[in-house]
Amino acid sequence: MFWRLVNRASIPPWQRAGRSALWLGLRFILAGAVLFGAIALIFRGLGSTYTFHWSEALRFLPRFNEGLWVTLELSVLGALLAILLGIVVALARLSPWGPVRDLAGVYVHTFRNLPFLVVALLFFFGLGQAIRLRPFELLGQIFMPQFIWGVLALGVYEASYLGETFRAGIQSIHKEQVEAARSLGMHYFQVMRYVVLPQAFRVILPPMTSTLIALVKESSLLYLIQVPELTNAARQLAIPTRRPYVFEFYTILAGYYLAIVVPLSLLSQWLEGRLEASRALREAAHHDA
Amino acid sequence: MTPELDLGTLRPPREYRVFKLVLRVLVVALMVMGLLSLMYWELSQSYPFRWRPALQRLDEFYHGLQGDGGFLLTLKISGVAMILGTILGLLVALARLAPLALLRDMGTLYVHSLRNIPFLVFILFMYFGVAEVVQKGASVNLFGWVIEGRFFWGVLALSLFEASFISEIFRAGIQSIHPTQMESARSLGMNYFQAMRYVILPQAFRVIIPPLTGELIALVKESALLMVISLPELTLTAKQLGSQTPLQFEFYTILAAYYLAITLPLAGLSYLLERKLKIGAREELT
Numbered sequence: 157m158f159w160r161l162v163n164r165a166s167i168p169p170w171q172r173a174g175r176s177a178l179w180l181g182l183r184f185i186l187a188g189a190v191l192f193g194a195i196a197l198i199f200r201g202l203g204s205t206y207t208f209h210w211s212e213a214l215r216f217l218p219r220f221n222e223g224l225w226v227t228l229e230l231s232v233l234g235a236l237l238a239i240l241l242g243i244v245v246a247l248a249r250l251s252p253w254g255p256v257r258d259l260a261g262v263y264v265h266t267f268r269n270l271p272f273l274v275v276a277l278l279f280f281f282g283l284g285q286a287i288r289l290r291p292f293e294l295l296g297q298i299f300m301p302q303f304i305w306g307v308l309a310l311g312v313y314e315a316s317y318l319g320e321t322f323r324a325g326i327q328s329i330h331k332e333q334v335e336a337a338r339s340l341g342m343h344y345f346q347v348m349r350y351v352v353l354p355q356a357f358r359v360i361l362p363p364m365t366s367t368l369i370a371l372v373k374e375s376s377l378l379y380l381i382q383v384p385e386l387t388n389a390a391r392q393l394a395i396p397t398r399r400p401y402v403f404e405f406y407t408i409l410a411g412y413y414l415a416i417v418v419p420l421s422l423l424s425q426w427l428e429g430r431l432e433a434s435r436a437l438r439e440a441a442h443h444d445a
Numbered sequence: 446m447t448p449e450l451d452l453g454t455l456r457p458p459r460e461y462r463v464f465k466l467v468l469r470v471l472v473v474a475l476m477v478m479g480l481l482s483l484m485y486w487e488l489s490q491s492y493p494f495r496w497r498p499a500l501q502r503l504d505e506f507y508h509g510l511q512g513d514g515g516f517l518l519t520l521k522i523s524g525v526a527m528i529l530g531t532i533l534g535l536l537v538a539l540a541r542l543a544p545l546a547l548l549r550d551m552g553t554l555y556v557h558s559l560r561n562i563p564f565l566v567f568i569l570f571m572y573f574g575v576a577e578v579v580q581k582g583a584s585v586n587l588f589g590w591v592i593e594g595r596f597f598w599g600v601l602a603l604s605l606f607e608a609s610f611i612s613e614i615f616r617a618g619i620q621s622i623h624p625t626q627m628e629s630a631r632s633l634g635m636n637y638f639q640a641m642r643y644v645i646l647p648q649a650f651r652v653i654i655p656p657l658t659g660e661l662i663a664l665v666k667e668s669a670l671l672m673v674i675s676l677p678e679l680t681l682t683a684k685q686l687g688s689q690t691p692l693q694f695e696f697y698t699i700l701a702a703y704y705l706a707i708t709l710p711l712a713g714l715s716y717l718l719e720r721k722l723k724i725g726a727r728e729e730l731t
Contacts, residue, residue, distance in 0.1 A: 187550035199579050206578040258473040269662070269708035271669035273680060274701050281687065282694035286492035373563035377670065387565060394573060403574035410562045410570055417561040 206403065213404035216393050220412055223389035227416070230306055230385060231372045237311025238371060242318030249323045260319070267316035272309070272374045279309040280381040306378040314371045321367060325360035326352060358431045365424035369417055376413070386412055492694065499695030502686055506703060510685055514677030516703055522600055522678060523665045523707075529604035530664060531657075534611025541616050552612070559609035564602075564667050571602040572674040599671040607664045614660060618653035619645060651722045658715030662708050669704070679703055 248260035267275065280302060289301040329352050337347040379388035390409040394402040456462075485494070509515035541552035559567065576598050585597040622645050630640035672681035683700040687693045 183546065183550050184554060187547060187554050190547065191551050191554060199575075254469065255472050255476055258469060259476055262473060262477055265709070265712070266705070269666075269712055270701055270704055271666035271680070273669045273672075274697065274704055277680070277684070278694075278697040278701060282697045283488075285693055286488040288491070369561075376563035376565045379565075380673070387563070387569070390566075390569070394569075403570075403578050406566070406570040406574040410558075410566050413562045413566055414558065418557075421561065 208404065209401040210404055212399070213401045213408060216405070217408070219389050219393060220386065220408060223384065223386035224412060224416075226303075226383065226385040227372070227375055230303070230310065230375045230378065230383065231368075231416075233307045234310030234314065234371055234375065235368050237307060238314035238318050238368075241311060241315035242322055245315055245319030246322035246326065249319060250326060264316045264319055267313055268320070270313075272313050273377050273380065275313050276306065276309045276377055276381055279312075280305040300383075302378075302381050302383050306375070306381060306383045309378075310371055310375060313374070314367060317367045317370075318364065321360055321363045322356075324363075325356040328359045329355050358435065361431060362424065362428050365420070365427070369420050369424070372416055372420070373413070494695065495692055496695055498690065499692045499699060502690075502696070503699070505686060506679065506682055506699060509677045509682050511677065514679075515682045516679055518677060519665070519668055519679040519707070522596070522603065522668050522671065522676070525600050526603040526607065526664055526668065527661050529600070530607035530611055533604060533608035535615055537608055537612035538615035538619065541612065542619060556609045556612055559606055560613075564606050565670050565673065567606050568599070568602045568670055568674060571605075572598045595674050595676045599674055599676045603664065603668060603671070607660065607667070610660050610663070611657065614653055614656045615649075617656075618649040621652045622648050654722055655715060655719045658711065658718065662711050662715070665707055665711070666704070 245260050245264065248256050249264070251257055251260075284301065284305055289304055291298055291300050293299070333351055333355070334347055337351040338344075342350065375385060376387040378385060379391060382388070387409065390405050393399065394405040399405075488494075505515065507516045509518060537552050537555060540548045541556070543549055543552075572595070576594065583594050585592050585594050587597070626644055626648070627640055630644040631637075635643065668678065669680040671678055672684060675681065677685075679700060683696045687696045
């Protein structure tokens, strides 16, 4: 009965039965039109007299593309740092030594309860005053101090979220699993590598991807410390006195972020579904045996 | 003084637990202070710390430079946005569970387009984009009710944005109740609203509360971004103070402490609520 075991979630949403892409697209275009019409009516009701300049605004797309690259660099480097630090924090939170656990707890609770903006400002304007970084060149690219502080702030902040995710994932594996593996003669690292982590990964993946998506979105705040990323590009273009089409610029900006984030969240949904399906298959095989 | 252990009971006596907790807090506080002072000493080689003049500005942090902002404004913004966001979130959640596909799709579109853009982009879009299109000027006239423009757009942006997250929490909570609950309530003669009121929502509440309080804490943190539309709340106050006197590190540290003073109590409250609402908690407590 293989076909029964294929989880519905393992099929990408645009390929599911009864949901041809065309039909889905039509439905959403209709919903969008109704929503848009309602908003436009509200605008008119509030006395709007604005003329749109889409073609002029779209000529500035190359400026947005430059910002897009910086946003992607920031996100990738920040995510790597956050994952590495997050693992360290999770292991510290699970350490057998009490004070280490508590210290990691203080770190996690402090950063989780601060706005990212405050952390970024504290890092760049606060620590940046005390520790003066110089711009340096690596692989033909110049890294400015605000970029480095931005990556550090992103990494350190999101590590406090990822640390909790990793910890919860590892703790979700029953203690008996570890004990059984130990009694089979595996040592600690083998247990982690072959028993705990493969199972924990399934629990960790969905919240981890959503934290990484949040990281991409948080990176927009780094325009406030003068990192030349996507939002900064829009901010510099949208000057009402010189180019009076600010609405269009910010709509394009929102479109850029949707173009980065929506594929990421679809990817995470699909991965989640695959992991779920492989688990279902394995369990079924186990029952047959 | 060693506390006495009563081996007859499973839990050690209260005094012993309190003693251990105090010891633990002390050890951690010492370690954190040690680490921080090590960093502090290292930094003070290159940066002269001046805490006294910075701490003299605490009052300005509390009610802003013009007396109409700061900590109090942050509290006001977060309070209004929490109420509006929760109501809107509930409405959107009901739309996403509606029997009419058009309503469901509209809800889905709303939730997914807002959840997938950064809040900063949404504020900029609302204040510099939408506000420009709808009504120019320093104040908004909402059917005869005049509100300060930045406050109106800031709170509106925050509420609309958070409603998209809160609606998902409500929807998941309502859907977590098994459909047979609704069916059996209906078969007992209750109508849809009675079933919601007496059967579904009380159970969904337990699932909703922990993520909802988490989201409300996130809302307080997001309110910091309203500084970009020059709403003189806590973060903008710190920034303005920093441009007056070059005590950036000190001011931003105080700023962080102010936010922790709002969010940590909220986090503690949510932890207590969660423990109280856990299934079987009533038996455990008595």
